[in-house]
Amino acid sequence: MNTSLVTKLSRYIELDEREIAALDHLTRNPHPMKSGEDLIQEGTNPENVFLLMEGWGYRYSLLRNGNRQIFGYLLPGDLCDVHVFMLDKMDHSIGLLSHAMVVKIPAAEMLDLINRFPKIERALWIATLVSESTLRQWVVNIGQRDAFERTGHLFCELWQRMRAVGLVNTDDQFDLPLTQIELADTLGMTSVHVNRTLQRLREGGLITLHRTRLTILDPKRLAEVSGFDGSYLRLDQTAQHVSLRSRLSLVR
Amino acid sequence: MNTSLVTKLSRYIELDEREIAALDHLTRNPHPMKSGEDLIQEGTNPENVFLLMEGWGYRYSLLRNGNRQIFGYLLPGDLCDVHVFMLDKMDHSIGLLSHAMVVKIPAAEMLDLINRFPKIERALWIATLVSESTLRQWVVNIGQRDAFERTGHLFCELWQRMRAVGLVNTDDQFDLPLTQIELADTLGMTSVHVNRTLQRLREGGLITLHRTRLTILDPKRLAEVSGFDGSYLRLDQTAQHVSLRSRLSLVR
């Protein structure tokens, strides 16, 4: 059932049936949550880990002037802050951008899972490293690219991540439950300028965006004009490839 | 001897004598390297971990247009990419900004250390989480703050990190081996604008910067005007505090 999480982790490490069963077991009790609710708030010390089964979440923090910066999206199959227990409190909040199905996993259960299945622990650490890598790309995106490239780059990333969990249809269309204000807070721009940038992307025949449906009309050209190289997402590597490396050097 | 690394990790977890000795043992053979040399290059799969004993390093990548984005500095006591072995290749490069003393630690030795001392492993993971947290703050900095705040924020961060390894003197002065071009590539600005921003910081009585000596004239006010809150660096927490948490939930 829990395709997304297993799909995601299997990309990093080959999992056996027991491990897959254990991950599936996690998902037995999802419950619905509403858009706008927070999963975790900055400054708190969460007692649960959350697994997103459906819907979108986002990491953000608020500044004193009321500005908000978004620095990551959680898509279906994403597990948030497995390792937060190592730090004393959250340095950012996690909220929901859409109606969502969420599994709440008590810390103890998560730790037990990790202790019983070192390969799952390893896969979760790899996921953490990939998200750090993604964060670096966001710094590059905001720091070095202009509004047009920056927006295109974000869409390329989301398109690849959504495709990796099977949520992009054959027309390269997927659900993007973000307002222009949220895009603005992600890209370090104003919503007015996001609006104008979207118009340029549309005029260029690169995308279509109506309400929450985004279509990437020309993925290749969009990646080209926005300087996107998705290798940092590490979605293409086979589990074999990675497990070879781990056999060589890391499995204990 | 290896004060910086031990100081740094002790902040996260209380280390016993054996662990401290093991860390010190790592540092037995530092060798000098020149400014401008790379420790690790993007796309490669490094066979060593590097421990910086003296000097500054930086993480960066180059874009097709020749632009460079810097997304982190390595200060004395910093260990780079302990976990890179979990991924297949580096997604960025690490270079040196000054003459440096560097210890090269073969992967096997590092893995052995980690296996023998789980608390060291844990401390290294915490360091990774802190650096991820720092990266989020950089996104906020570049995305939401204007040039003046942005530059001040960076200086506050570096001042705190340098102080944590005992490299700030009593006048709040420390070595900042960065050209204005490097500051520009860090902050997502041009060097011309960095120059003008530095002048404003000087005029405001906030800093002094001559060649590579930076003085924070008024740390409190600088933090105030740049919206800096250093808790994300987690330099203030006592090891006791953290180890209490680990006793409760995480030690295996």
Added chain:
DNA sequence: CGCAAGTTTGACGCTGCTCAATCACTGTGG
């Protein structure tokens, strides 16, 4: 039907970029 939230448009101004010249400092060789 009317409200709320989100999108779109316009006018205008400022922050920060571009291009280019000059200045300051340091290390080098004759």
Added chain:
DNA sequence: CCACAGTGATTGAGCAGCGTCAAACTTGCG
């Protein structure tokens, strides 16, 4: 000891990308 080159810092003029402010329009929803 001085001329010179190279690197980095500083300055100026002009301009454009993006922000601000404000209003109009569109869409979904109770």
